[in-house]
Amino acid sequence: MNPPLATLVGVRPHRVDGAAxxxxxxxxxxxxxxxxxGVGRAVAARCTAAGAHVVLLARDGGALASVADRLPAAGGRASTIAVDLRDTDAARDAAERVLADHGPPALLVSNAGHSIRRDLAAYTDRFHDVTRLAGVNLLGPIALALPLLAAMRARGGGHLVSVGTVGVGLPGPGWSVYTATKAGLDAWLRxxxxxxxxxxxxVTSVHLPLTRTAMSAPTYGRSRLPALTADGAATWVCRAVVTRARVVSPWWARAGAVATAALPGTIDRLAARAWRR
Known part of the structure; x- marks a missing residue:
């Protein structure tokens, strides 16, 4: 995709100053x-190549070990902690382990997320869908972040980057639980x-547009919509690490959020018509 068109549709590739x-x-x-x-693995690779000691967190310990073995070595290194963020006690324990083994981190990239495309009628009798996504997208990330942020504050420096979605400021029929839980974390950060x-x-909130990952594949695997690659999204995240911008989001998502706040009834009617079609 040529650069002007990529900018127009909100998937413009960013460049990262490697030295910065x-x-x-x-x-x-x-x-x-x-x-x-996905995006987390790509961000970890970028940071390891930049000489960081990266602590990798995810549910699958075996997959984490495989990623750690393959990360580029340029003065950096990697270690792993297997944790399911739906277990908030385990999330807090993981944070305490990071502090005990490595001290306050310079950077926390809160990237883990879970997405389900399901309309309201489809999960009326599936409240566990709500609790599952709330654990991964909202409660677990906060439980993990609290001890780490306290240590950062005590040290007098640090950076939290949250990887979210453009949907946090826009109506999202079919994505209500996903966007609600991601928007909840975004509001907490705000x-x-x-x-x-x-x-x-x-604190930086990165609102990614559609990104080609295993999480999006069930819904958008055959879609021809413009999208970022996982590596392209990692570039957005790493650029945010350098610039420390408060929010990173495509122009149209920011404009849409303003329109949604200013004209909620109109936007709701338009979204309803689109949903019916």
Whole structure:
């Protein structure tokens, strides 16, 4: 896709200053959740290549070990912690283990997520879908982040990057549970960011457009819609690590969020018509 068209549809590839990324993370501890595949694995590879010690978190310990063995070595290294974020006690224990073994991280990339495309009628009798996504997308990430953020604040510096979706500010029929849980985390970050800023801890929310990963494949595997690759999305994340921007999002998602807030009734009617079609 040519650059002007990529910019128009919100999948413009970013460039990352490798030297700047190394200055941010080289020789420091970086924690990446959802690191066994997709965007998380690509971010972990970038940070390891930049000389960081990357702590990989995901449910599948075997997959994590395989990723750690294959990460590029350029002065960096990797270790793994298998944890299911749906278990909030286990998530907090994982954070405490990071602190005990490595001290406060310079960077936490909260990337793990779970997505289900299901309309309201389809999960009326499946409340476990709600609790499952809330655990992975909202409660677990907060349980993991709390001890790490406390340690960052005490040290006087750090950075939390949350990998979310453009859907947090837009109506998403069929994606209600996914967007609600991701939007909940985004709202939490919006509220704690001013508190953290005073202690030198930055917060970035990355709102990714459609990205080709195993998570999106069941719904969009055959779609011809413009999309980022996992590596392209990792570039967005790593650029955010360098710039420490508060929000990274395509222009149309920001415009859509403003329109949704300003004209909720109109946007709701338009979304309803699109959903019926």
């Amino acid at each position: 990324l190394r200055r941010r993370v080289g020789g420091r501890t970086v924690v990446v959740t959802g690191a066994s595949r 509220s704690v960011s001013p508190e953290l800023r005073g202690d030198g801890v930055a």
